[in-house]
Amino acid sequence: MRESSVALNRFGLGGRKGEAVPGEPRRWLLDQFGKFDPRPAAVTSLPASPALIVQFREARAAQRGMRDERREAKAMPPETPARPDMAPELRPYRALRDVYAEAAAVRTNLALTTPAPFIERMVHFWANHFAVSIDKIVTVGIAGAFEFEAIRPNVLGKFADLLLAVERHPAMLLYLDQAQSVGPDSVLGKIAARRGNQRGLNENLAREILELHTLGVRSGYDQGDVTELARALTGWTVGGLADQPMLRGPGPGYWFAGIIHQPGDRKVLGKRYDQDGERQGEAILRDLAVHPATARHIATKLARHFAADDPPPSLVARLEAAFLKSGGDLPTVYRALIEAPEPWAASPAKFRTPWEWTLATLRGVGAPSLPALMNANALNQLGQPVWRPGSPAGWDDTAPSWAGPDALYRRVEVAERIARRTAPLDARKLAEDLFPGALSEPTRKALAGAESSAQALALLLASPEMMRR
Amino acid sequence: MIDRRSLLARGALLTGTLFAPRLAFAAAPTDRRLVFLIQRGAADGLATLAPTGDPAYAGLRGQLAEEAGGAKLDGLFTLHRSLGQLAGRYQAGEALFVHATASPYRDRSHFDGQNVLETGGRLPYDRDDGWMNRLISLLPDRDAKALALSPAIPTALRGAATVSSYAPTNLPDASPEFLQRITRLYADDAQLHALWSEAVQTRAMASELASDGGRGAAAAGKLAASLMAGPDGARLMLMESGGWDTHAGQRGRLANQLTGLDAMLAALRDGLGSAWADTLVIVATEFGRTAAVNGTGGTDHGTGGLAMLLGGRVKGGRILADWPGLNQAALYEGRDLKPTTPLDMVLAGAIAGHFGLEPVLTARTLFPGGAGKALEGLIRG
Numbered sequence: 001m002r003e004s005s006v007a008l009n010r011f012g013l014g015g016r017k018g019e020a021v022p023g024e025p026r027r028w029l030l031d032q033f034g035k036f037d038p039r040p041a042a043v044t045s046l047p048a049s050p051a052l053i054v055q056f057r058e059a060r061a062a063q064r065g066m067r068d069e070r071r072e073a074k075a076m077p078p079e080t081p082a083r084p085d086m087a088p089e090l091r092p093y094r095a096l097r098d099v100y101a102e103a104a105a106v107r108t109n110l111a112l113t114t115p116a117p118f119i120e121r122m123v124h125f126w127a128n129h130f131a132v133s134i135d136k137i138v139t140v141g142i143a144g145a146f147e148f149e150a151i152r153p154n155v156l157g158k159f160a161d162l163l164l165a166v167e168r169h170p171a172m173l174l175y176l177d178q179a180q181s182v183g184p185d186s187v188l189g190k191i192a193a194r195r196g197n198q199r200g201l202n203e204n205l206a207r208e209i210l211e212l213h214t215l216g217v218r219s220g221y222d223q224g225d226v227t228e229l230a231r232a233l234t235g236w237t238v239g240g241l242a243d244q245p246m247l248r249g250p251g252p253g254y255w256f257a258g259i260i261h262q263p264g265d266r267k268v269l270g271k272r273y274d275q276d277g278e279r280q281g282e283a284i285l286r287d288l289a290v291h292p293a294t295a296r297h298i299a300t301k302l303a304r305h306f307a308a309d310d311p312p313p314s315l316v317a318r319l320e321a322a323f324l325k326s327g328g329d330l331p332t333v334y335r336a337l338i339e340a341p342e343p344w345a346a347s348p349a350k351f352r353t354p355w356e357w358t359l360a361t362l363r364g365v366g367a368p369s370l371p372a373l374m375n376a377n378a379l380n381q382l383g384q385p386v387w388r389p390g391s392p393a394g395w396d397d398t399a400p401s402w403a404g405p406d407a408l409y410r411r412v413e414v415a416e417r418i419a420r421r422t423a424p425l426d427a428r429k430l431a432e433d434l435f436p437g438a439l440s441e442p443t444r445k446a447l448a449g450a451e452s453s454a455q456a457l458a459l460l461l462a463s464p465e466m467m468r469r
Numbered sequence: 470m471i472d473r474r475s476l477l478a479r480g481a482l483l484t485g486t487l488f489a490p491r492l493a494f495a496a497a498p499t500d501r502r503l504v505f506l507i508q509r510g511a512a513d514g515l516a517t518l519a520p521t522g523d524p525a526y527a528g529l530r531g532q533l534a535e536e537a538g539g540a541k542l543d544g545l546f547t548l549h550r551s552l553g554q555l556a557g558r559y560q561a562g563e564a565l566f567v568h569a570t571a572s573p574y575r576d577r578s579h580f581d582g583q584n585v586l587e588t589g590g591r592l593p594y595d596r597d598d599g600w601m602n603r604l605i606s607l608l609p610d611r612d613a614k615a616l617a618l619s620p621a622i623p624t625a626l627r628g629a630a631t632v633s634s635y636a637p638t639n640l641p642d643a644s645p646e647f648l649q650r651i652t653r654l655y656a657d658d659a660q661l662h663a664l665w666s667e668a669v670q671t672r673a674m675a676s677e678l679a680s681d682g683g684r685g686a687a688a689a690g691k692l693a694a695s696l697m698a699g700p701d702g703a704r705l706m707l708m709e710s711g712g713w714d715t716h717a718g719q720r721g722r723l724a725n726q727l728t729g730l731d732a733m734l735a736a737l738r739d740g741l742g743s744a745w746a747d748t749l750v751i752v753a754t755e756f757g758r759t760a761a762v763n764g765t766g767g768t769d770h771g772t773g774g775l776a777m778l779l780g781g782r783v784k785g786g787r788i789l790a791d792w793p794g795l796n797q798a799a800l801y802e803g804r805d806l807k808p809t810t811p812l813d814m815v816l817a818g819a820i821a822g823h824f825g826l827e828p829v830l831t832a833r834t835l836f837p838g839g840a841g842k843a844l845e846g847l848i849r850g
Contacts, residue, residue, distance in 0.1 A: 405668035424627075446650060446654045451579050
């Protein structure tokens, strides 16, 4: 691959029809730092997390009401048969599904038209690193707001700020059960204990912070560190949701609830933290954010994303050093990535994920927005529904997860569908623009021999070049 | 019945006689309908309507010469055996074949050839709009609805006048022909080749428009007819078909394609009912295929080919061909059927006759810069 093709495809989201091929690939990437818009109008016009929390609370109340009604009506047979289309207890949540679909469309449309495709790629990278998944019903409506509010504004900042924004976001606190974690010796913990209620610690978020978000699995922390971090984080919760008046907080959104915070000093990775309340957890996270194991973990994931499934140690070392030296300054790390030789290797390094392939094809044909046929459902069929990786570990970033026979067949079918719905264009010329200096002879021949312009475009969208980056 | 070399002279004779009724008709909104069916991929005219009477034919075509074997239309031409219903239309005087015809395009690129066929220009990409769109400006009823039976609007219908397109949501899946091309595209790529081979083996193949005994094609014909029905129906309809690029294994493939085409045309006629009397169907392709069979039982990109006119008012039951012959010296560039009848002038003449338009203006508007005169006498007065 020539370097402009590497910049467009491996660093960016694929060339866009009608846009000039970058003449100076590295400069083109660096210039995007100043072009990225963290809060575009399409995002700010969507409902923010406080409104979504209220909407979730109302849906939950409606669901409970239905449950109570059913319980009361149990004695009598129902007059009308239940509608089969949706489980009755899920109907109140339908509006939140619509919110999800709209937010997913906004995410896609931003990626299709962005002046900063490399930075958008980093948004997707971090959203996957700090994954929330909508298979948990509380996450459905708010998953988009999580990315828009916690990830986007911090993608060009310090890793520590990104980490704090993520761990304080209601979506993360709800997804990984932190919102309901109660310090056993907190004010409320003691009250609960006296009443015989079991309210206590939930370690879920604390463990994933250490294992997934910062240090990385098997990097030297132990169960004691997990428990201590979980204790430190008690009180990080979401207002506006709880039934108990004491836990409703000042309003819907992140809230530090002192009454459930476990009092006392904490010891994590051998270091003592004697801060009070919220500042304790924050201090631990700030230390974790610049820990050498975190630097190595992040450097490895970035190297895997940009150089090879099996990341070259030289690149990992270079990124790790940049991370540590700059105190986790993300633009510094990105710059080190752009300046390193490894990500510029000529042969395609990565098999595109369904998400990446979808964006590359739609950008390639110049689609201004997500066409109706490419809604979330199409991404479901391709195997990667937006914000639904199914686990806090996010989607896997290696070829074996994506390069399957059926997955490839589906891409070919979608390629033909997109091509049939695209106004006639010269795919031969487009191919040279999307993969400048990097188009293979077999692909060029296949396009030239196609029997129609639509077929040539379909072949281009399904070509080996398009399948990889 | 058969016009060949006499065609041009006869056409000229008819010019004056139809002029008056044409003007009278121009004031009223039209009930006349036009279907333009593009065969994308260069359909083999020499197999569709085979010049079995040409002494060079059997030698050139070898194994493919047996393809014909259908209705013998005259001493020279035999219709492909898959076109049984079309043969019936010919016998009923509703089908007219124009052989050894071609657009002004003389190179052999599908894209460029289709672009010329659709824009009506002299050269590829010298126009942005299609001749079918420009036709709307000539019609007495400028609000006449024009529709492409396709997910996007193809070049032939693009332009200043408002047009639309319609495609059923359950479009046929990727065609086997396309899937074969993907197989070739991945042949040199070890990873994709392995994945693809496995995928193809484990998947039940989706049925191609033309390979399921014509059922899909018949449905398309029926759908087109329904979209043209009634006073608010489309007056101009653009249809497309793919799979005609038969470089290898032509015998079975082309037979399937033509079975589909035959079913599509029959369904269109049946669906239109009484409106068939006011309908003109034009079937055309970007260029023909080589006179000789190639080394893989197929034919390669050629030049002169076949066009078809069908409909209730077509002066059919005839073959128009200034037949150049197939001996080596007669072939275009030593390999292709020589085009002797300009396709654009056939289209201009048929359309002018059908809609009652002035032929010179029609030719100039649809095919600007075209050489020659619109052929007349293709449509009943």
